[in-house]
Amino acid sequence: MRTALPSSPLQRLRRELFSSPLDGLISIGLIGFLLAVAIALVKWALFQAQWAVLQANSTLFAVGRYPLEQQWRLWLLTTLLVGATGLSWGLLRGLPRLDRVDQLWPRNDRIAVAVVLALAVLAPLFLKLSLAIQLRWWLEAALLVATRWAAGRWALRIPPPARRLVPLIWPLLYFAGMVLISGGLGLIQVSPSEWGGLLLTLVESSFAILLCFPLGILLALGRRSELPLLRWSSVVYIEFIRGAPLITLLFLGQNILGFLLPGGLAPDRVWRAAWVLTFFAAAYVAEAVRAGLASLPKGQLEAARSLGLPLPQALIHVVLPQALRVALPATVGQFISLLQDTTLLSLIGLLDLLGTARTVMANPAFLGRNAEVYLVLALLFWCGCAALGLGSRALETRLNPTANPAR
């Protein structure tokens, strides 16, 4: 902890930036450099960049070639997701851990709400969306804030048994979402080859993230198992996957399956890629989890066993909760790189965000508009990765066993 000197903002500025002549020189140089970059960027964005490439293709970037008359399904899914997010967010704040003091509306949450509202107003204006679609985004933003407010306000009134069921809405929603996206149960099938843009990137990365985690845990346990066959097959698998670049595995998945299974029987290439991503990430998650397991003293498992717990229970109730908490930052780091790895799908011909960008840049109407497209793409990926990072840090804080960890 730094000792806080009482000071006005001006004094603080002076102390932090200009405490010695050399400091002052460095500060002035850096400020000048940053200003020059910012001015050049703003000048470019306002006067040189042609944002029509994004305005005309916003639907393509969002959902790819998803048929227009079926897009209501995606709106419904977005609404459900927004509602569930608001609900979970409100409940997390309304029901803090019993050993913690927590505000209902901490400063971060107020900032988040302001950012969401600002985005809902500004993004449609920037993208020149039609009024109908603009209106929908405003309603989605309002829904998010409303459910967040309501869930926070009335969290304590929900009876405890019902509270336990709330997290279940997420797996349910995931299955419902997959059905809404791909069809079935009375909905028209939309072939995965028509998914694209942000939709495809999110489907692929969420699928891989959700499945690689349990798979990684099993592999990590397998690697530490006392059964030689299980141990060695886990080791071989992990080391094989970690020794091969993802792009070669993706190509293998696309090409080999086509030869092994007769035409039409192989799973669609979107799912082939999703499975390859899953198997790839699982090997890395396994190593993160193994590090977590290795950090636990042997006594933990021995104590649990000597209390009479069978091995699976000892693992589930004693070992894994502690190991996973240790492994969390590394695991989320793996999820973040998985999200970025989805851009490799454009190399095997899928229209993920980068693939969509590349096909849009090949449209003769928008040739040469690469800077605009790549800048927005980078921003989108940064937002996704930042969200994962923020979420993981919040989770770390919540799982931290000490009563009031220093923020």
Add this chain to the structure above:
Amino acid sequence: MPLLRRLAASLPLMVSLALVGCASDGGGGIQSQKLATIKARGKLICGVDGKLPGFSFVGSDGQYTGLDADVCKATAAALFGDPSKVDYRDLNSSERFAALASGEVDLLSRNTTETLSRDAAGGNGLSFAPTTFYDGQGVMTPNASGVKALKDLAGKPICVESGTTTELNLADRMRELKAAYTPLKFQTGDQTYAAYLQGRCVAVTSDRSQLAAKRTSFPDPAGHTLLPEVLSKEPLTPATTNADPAWADAVRWTIYALMQAEELGITQANIDAKLAEAKANPNQADLRRFLGVEGEFGKQLGLPADFVVKAVKATGNYGEIFERNVGMGSKLKLERGSNRQWKEGGLIYSPPFR
């Protein structure tokens, strides 16, 4: 579950395959596993590049557009009467032949140069359809430079990407012309074009279609011209596999039909009038056979009788496809050049529909 569903879904296909296999021995029908598979599936799976200006890309409306994509659409229209019955697969250059060989795609319409080793059974074993675009290495110069032909470049600097066949072709041709020149070599395409735009050289060389695509992103596209000379042969040609000659024939003659339609002056706009004319006039035997009013052309190929009508209606004739996607009606503004009809001195030539 999905596997089970897939198996269940493919059952009718297998049954129909078996039926077709038995039935086709008897009558005058043709034997083609691939045609039967495609018809049972109800969709043509077409391999395209997907990221090539003028040839195939996804337009803002979510539709595949371009010359290569139009070949897919015309074939689907010939098969099903509906150009939208296409599943597009974006393929990169390393996986395109594998995708065709494994049956992942029915038709490869992906700016592929026809060569011996790709055609030969001992090579890639492809079966090439008629060439839809005669590309080749070209040279672009600013109008202001006053260069009208390759020999005018003697003694002048030319920008070229180093380590490419383009560089070698240029050197060969200039040596033939006995014209000394200064090659300015760059590692990447972007550097090459940037140097050209800065005026460090009076010409830049690459494939003609690429030069035209790059030109659209110049500040002043109209200020640059492609020289008439073509330095190399790059016949871009749709392909199927050797495994199914009947299917290859169906594709081949669908593309010939587009070329023949242009030769006969049949366009997307007047196809209905031409059809009515053919129906009303029993004397026009050639036209009647071409449009499927009489004769068995469609049946012999395993296609509907009116496949020509459907294909032309979907995409227009070859000339219309060219102009719309890469020609003067597009931003690429390529001259027809070698891609003119044979009667006008080009290489586009359909054998007779007889």
